Amino acid sequence: MGTETAKAIDRRDATDGDHRAAAKTRVRGACPALAAPMPTGDGLLVRLRPAGGALTLSQLAALAGSAAAHGNGTLEITARGNLQIRGLRAETVGQLASDIEAAGITVPNGPAIEISPLHGIDPEEAGDPAAMELALRSELREPLASPRLAPKLSIVIDGGGAFGSSALSADIRVVAQPDAEWLVAINGDGETATPVAIGPAETAISAVGEILSLLVILGQSRRARDIDPALLRARFPTMDVIRLNLSPMAKTSLAGLHRLKDGKHVLGVRPEFGQMRASDLTALLDDAKAHGAAAVRLAPDRGFFFTGFPAEAAPALLIAASKHGFTTQPGEKSEYIAACAGAGACGSAFYETRILARRLMTAAPVLFDGSLTVHFSGCSKGCAHARPTLTLTGSAEGYDLILNGLAADQPDERIAGGRIDFAIERLARSIEDNRGAGESAAACLTRLGATGVSKALRQE
Numbered sequence: 001m002g003t004e005t006a007k008a009i010d011r012r013d014a015t016d017g018d019h020r021a022a023a024k025t026r027v028r029g030a031c032p033a034l035a036a037p038m039p040t041g042d043g044l045l046v047r048l049r050p051a052g053g054a055l056t057l058s059q060l061a062a063l064a065g066s067a068a069a070h071g072n073g074t075l076e077i078t079a080r081g082n083l084q085i086r087g088l089r090a091e092t093v094g095q096l097a098s099d100i101e102a103a104g105i106t107v108p109n110g111p112a113i114e115i116s117p118l119h120g121i122d123p124e125e126a127g128d129p130a131a132m133e134l135a136l137r138s139e140l141r142e143p144l145a146s147p148r149l150a151p152k153l154s155i156v157i158d159g160g161g162a163f164g165s166s167a168l169s170a171d172i173r174v175v176a177q178p179d180a181e182w183l184v185a186i187n188g189d190g191e192t193a194t195p196v197a198i199g200p201a202e203t204a205i206s207a208v209g210e211i212l213s214l215l216v217i218l219g220q221s222r223r224a225r226d227i228d229p230a231l232l233r234a235r236f237p238t239m240d241v242i243r244l245n246l247s248p249m250a251k252t253s254l255a256g257l258h259r260l261k262d263g264k265h266v267l268g269v270r271p272e273f274g275q276m277r278a279s280d281l282t283a284l285l286d287d288a289k290a291h292g293a294a295a296v297r298l299a300p301d302r303g304f305f306f307t308g309f310p311a312e313a314a315p316a317l318l319i320a321a322s323k324h325g326f327t328t329q330p331g332e333k334s335e336y337i338a339a340c341a342g343a344g345a346c347g348s349a350f351y352e353t354r355i356l357a358r359r360l361m362t363a364a365p366v367l368f369d370g371s372l373t374v375h376f377s378g379c380s381k382g383c384a385h386a387r388p389t390l391t392l393t394g395s396a397e398g399y400d401l402i403l404n405g406l407a408a409d410q411p412d413e414r415i416a417g418g419r420i421d422f423a424i425e426r427l428a429r430s431i432e433d434n435r436g437a438g439e440s441a442a443a444c445l446t447r448l449g450a451t452g453v454s455k456a457l458r459q460e
Helices: 003-008 014-025 057-070 090-102 129-139 201-218 229-235 278-290 311-323 353-363 417-434 441-458
Strands: 038-040 043-048 054-056 074-077 083-088 113-115 155-158 170-177 181-188 194-199 256-259 265-271 275-277 295-299 303-307 337-339 374-377 389-395 398-405 413-416
Touching (some): 043 090, 057 074, 057 083, 057 090, 057 278, 057 295, 129 155, 170 201, 181 201, 194 201, 201 229, 265 278, 265 311, 275 278, 278 311, 353 374, 398 417, 413 441, 417 441
Parallel strands (some): 113 155, 155 170, 337 374
Antiparallel strands (some): 043 083, 074 083, 074 275, 181 194
């Protein structure tokens, strides 16, 4: 192995563990709501969760116009289906707020409550998450408004159906069950959350209230995972007898035309990496309106659905979305990428994440077979993806490659900045050369492990 390569791709020494441990405990700050926009590398950022994640076409067009007038014209949809507007200034945040009010867009106060994107229009839903959200906000107004709750407290209400929210992790999950019952669980997604109560809506609301009271006692720095198990069982003495038949979460691509059980259609579209220019969005909304679409539903996985259009308009809508730069086909490589804003847009980032992601989609297509998500994180905060996966974290020295972990985890390799394309191409070639028939990229990486990957990266 050449000396240059040995210097460029080097194992992280043990002393770096202290740095990573500190990074893990750093708080990313409060959610950047209208009342508290977040400074970034390209100005102030505001995150919005419109009531129910639903907007009319004219409302979303108004937001796009406001983003262009008062920000830098960039909008984003997050992995949890929230909307972000970038490049604002202190003097324009109030103007954005006025535009939101004038458009009739309701942004509830307190923690964001994320509900199934097709609520109310999906005939397969087991319950009405919008009604449950209204009930929670009405009955639990005081605890939800407590300043002692963690700024990033997450509440998910999953009505089920074709596009439920089982993949979203949350502090508190409220999940519709058969026979008008609701399950309340904490700290996890549809498979990993711990059930604490099950019953009619009144039981679920009471259980959420109990959990909120425990979180208020714990204070701002704590989340549902920090609730003492003994205390939890004292509040929910029957939690251990709840028996559920959990099936593996099916991953249905958001992108594309989807026919619901009642014969109606919705069209899922994704801007590349969840980011779009206001001008492109406005042009798409104009075309969608002309083809009969009525509304937009923001959705997890960085996209949204068009609803209300006649079936015969679907082909024209698909063409319009593609024309304006939006993905409408499932399985596109960008679907398997989580990339933060990156250098230039974020003051913490060490590299331009999306530029590198585009290069690697071309140079290493084997990584994007859908078996894993490739996480491009500009720094160790890992804002774009909160699950273990193949991660490339930026640092002052270059890049940290983590085979199956979070952005702040101990890296398996350190890669010098100028060698990143070489390293990833080597990684891709190693997968192509070593995987068995029908073996996915994720399975091959798991089998190779850190030792096998290290050997591949160090070969000349």
